[in-house]
Amino acid sequence: MNRIEYxxxxxxxxxxxxxxxxxxxxxxxxxxxxxxEAGPTFSAIAEVPADLTDASMLPIGPGSEWVGTYSAELxxxxxxxxxxxxxxxxxxxxxxxxxxxxTPTDFDAWPQSLWSFEQVLPxxxxxxxxxxxxxxxxWHGSRGPMPVARTPVRARHPITTAFxxxxxxxxxxxxxxxxxxxxxxxxxGAVPLNIRNGNRVSAALAYLLPIxxxxxxxxxxxxxxxxxxxxxxxxxxxxMLVDGVHSIVRSxxxxxxxxxxxxxxxxxRSGIGPADDLVALGIxxxxxxxxxxxxxxxxxxVAVPVVAKNxxxxxxxxxxxxxxxxxxxxxxxxxxxxxxxxxxxxxxQVVGVGLMRSTSxxxxxxxxxxxxxxxxVRYHYLExxxxxxxxxxxxxxxxxxxxxxxxxxxMTVTVPTIENPLAALGTSLHLSGSARMGPESDPSSVxxxxxxxxxxxxxxxxxxxxxxxxxxRGPHATAIMFAERAAALLF
Ligand SMILES: Cc1cc2nc3c(=O)[nH]c(=O)nc-3n(C[C@H](O)[C@H](O)[C@H](O)COP(=O)(O)OP(=O)(O)OC[C@H]3O[C@@H](n4cnc5c(N)ncnc54)[C@H](O)[C@@H]3O)c2cc1C
Numbered sequence: 181m182n183r184i185e186y187x188x189x190x191x192x193x194x195x196x197x198x199x200x201x202x203x204x205x206x207x208x209x210x211x212x213x214x215x216x217e218a219g220p221t222f223s224a225i226a227e228v229p230a231d232l233t234d235a236s237m238l239p240i241g242p243g244s245e246w247v248g249t250y251s252a253e254l255x256x257x258x259x260x261x262x263x264x265x266x267x268x269x270x271x272x273x274x275x276x277x278x279x280x281x282x283t284p285t286d287f288d289a290w291p292q293s294l295w296s297f298e299q300v301l302p303x304x305x306x307x308x309x310x311x312x313x314x315x316x317x318x319w320h321g322s323r324g325p326m327p328v329a330r331t332p333v334r335a336r337h338p339i340t341t342a343f344x345x346x347x348x349x350x351x352x353x354x355x356x357x358x359x360x361x362x363x364x365x366x367x368x369g370a371v372p373l374n375i376r377n378g379n380r381v382s383a384a385l386a387y388l389l390p391i392x393x394x395x396x397x398x399x400x401x402x403x404x405x406x407x408x409x410x411x412x413x414x415x416x417x418x419x420m421l422v423d424g425v426h427s428i429v430r431s432x433x434x435x436x437x438x439x440x441x442x443x444x445x446x447x448x449r450s451g452i453g454p455a456d457d458l459v460a461l462g463i464x465x466x467x468x469x470x471x472x473x474x475x476x477x478x479x480x481x482v483a484v485p486v487v488a489k490n491x492x493x494x495x496x497x498x499x500x501x502x503x504x505x506x507x508x509x510x511x512x513x514x515x516x517x518x519x520x521x522x523x524x525x526x527x528x529q530v531v532g533v534g535l536m537r538s539t540s541x542x543x544x545x546x547x548x549x550x551x552x553x554x555x556x557v558r559y560h561y562l563e564x565x566x567x568x569x570x571x572x573x574x575x576x577x578x579x580x581x582x583x584x585x586x587x588x589x590x591m592t593v594t595v596p597t598i599e600n601p602l603a604a605l606g607t608s609l610h611l612s613g614s615a616r617m618g619p620e621s622d623p624s625s626v627x628x629x630x631x632x633x634x635x636x637x638x639x640x641x642x643x644x645x646x647x648x649x650x651x652x653r654g655p656h657a658t659a660i661m662f663a664e665r666a667a668a669l670l671f
Pocket of ligand 1: 192193194195196197198216217218219238240263264265266267268269270271272273274275276277278279280403404405406437438439440442443446608609610611642643644645653654655656657659
């Protein structure tokens with residue numbers, strides 16, 4: 181491949197958002213777009229290996245070639261190794277396939293100038309083709325790249341059926357469509373999935389690989405962007421390592437889509453971040469931006485063990501239905517994690533309890549200037565009493581629903597006591613808000629409402645780092661919507 185020295189637009193990171201942005205911005209044949217992805221890429225849909233598309237598994241286990249890992253502290257004394265996608269399609273290429281929208285009220289925290297629910301709804305619709313007949317058509321797209329469907333009731337895994345029956349029996353309302361605004365009030369419902377014929381359809385498959393023949397689009401794999409290059413207050417390009425070789429590409433427009441861990445890390449390495457932290461590492465300060473890496477949000481999750489006496493091992497999406505009750509989302513996973521993720525030690529089947537409006541705010545900081553050393557990530561989960569109470573109540577509710585006699589009509593389960601709740605603590609892997617959009621009056625906001633990095637011309641962030649706060653639902657559908665809307669705003 182010829183070396184590229186200049187592109188009109190460089191997109192750093194070919195994950196969920198980067199694939200959408202590169203696809204949309206290269207629709208204009210007069211604009212050259214270069215997508216740089218740290219992990220492997222593919223040049224055709226047929227090249228994507230089955231373990232990336234098989235939606236009954238998450239290819240993130242030990243030794244996976246499709247992820248990068250970092251060690252994180254979830255709360256004081258509780259460390260975990262966390263995986264994120266490092267491959268074309270990013271985390272969306274390895275995820276659970278749960279593709280639900282944020283609720284209308286989630287957008288109250290976003291800049292109302294451009295990101296109210298009314299303004300983003302057309303971009304949710306434009307990103308999807310909802311394949312289910314009978315759902316409320318006014319809330320669904322029919323021409324967008326991402327397929328959305330729900331597991332039909334008759335095909336559900338027995339644990340899904342039993343859990344839904346138990347929740348309805350306990351008085352929760354049943355929603356046919358968790359993407360309809362009415363569902364935001366809570367209740368149990370079928371999970372919208374970006375899974376078609378058993379295949380996980382990432383943004384790489386839906387947006388990027390079908391348009392790779394465009395002459396104005398280049399995708400470079402195994403290209404780790406190590407730093408941004410500036411001329412005064414303007415970005416003029418990036419430095420990268422491709423297969424161990426340093427090179428530079430120039431551009432007047434650089435869009436960071438490296439994900440909510442690596443985008444802030446790249447900003448910090450390039451001198452954009454809290455000045456004291458940068459100086460301590462010997463990095464010269466381009467912009468003193470105190471919010472870079474600070475104040476991110478995610479969904480803590482506690483795994484409630486279930487002993488299913490008549491477990492039915494079969495291929496299913498990881499989740500087919502969930503219950504939203506107050507601050508929590510209860511997730512009856514269809515299989516044990518060691519059967520969803522190759523290479524894990526055998527463990528019990530679990531029902532997850534995710535805290536969807538956690539007050540905890542985390543931080544990402546560089547350990548060194550080495551671009552291959554993962555940053556220090558601290559979640560500060562469950563530090564507030566309000567979060568601990570909400571989680572306790574959520575776990576109690578999950579246990580009550582699982583112990584209900586109606587569960588045993590379909591599936592015989594027992595619910596052992598959780599001996600050590602901190603051992604059961606995990607994260608939903610929904611990290612957002614590590615380089616947030618916000619008003620100029622808020623010194624911790626890194627971006628303006630057009631995703632522009634304050635203090636630098638030509639530099640944008642388009643990934644979940646930019647979210648003001650993690651939505652109270654899984655973020656993947658919102659990431660795709662966000663990239664669609666951002667691409668429309670940028671040019
Ligand atoms: C295992 C897992 C399961 C999940 N399940 C769900 C789910 O079921 N439903 C849901 O809603 N959400 C889920 N999520 C979250 C969701 O997938 C992510 O929030 C979303 O994909 C993030 O998109 P992004 O574009 O911000 O980042 P990513 O998709 O992570 O993309 C970032 C990309 O940038 C690349 N990159 C990083 N640094 C560099 C660099 N320096 N140079 C070049 N490239 C770089 C990475 O390799 C990666 O491809 C899950 C996440 C994970 C990890």
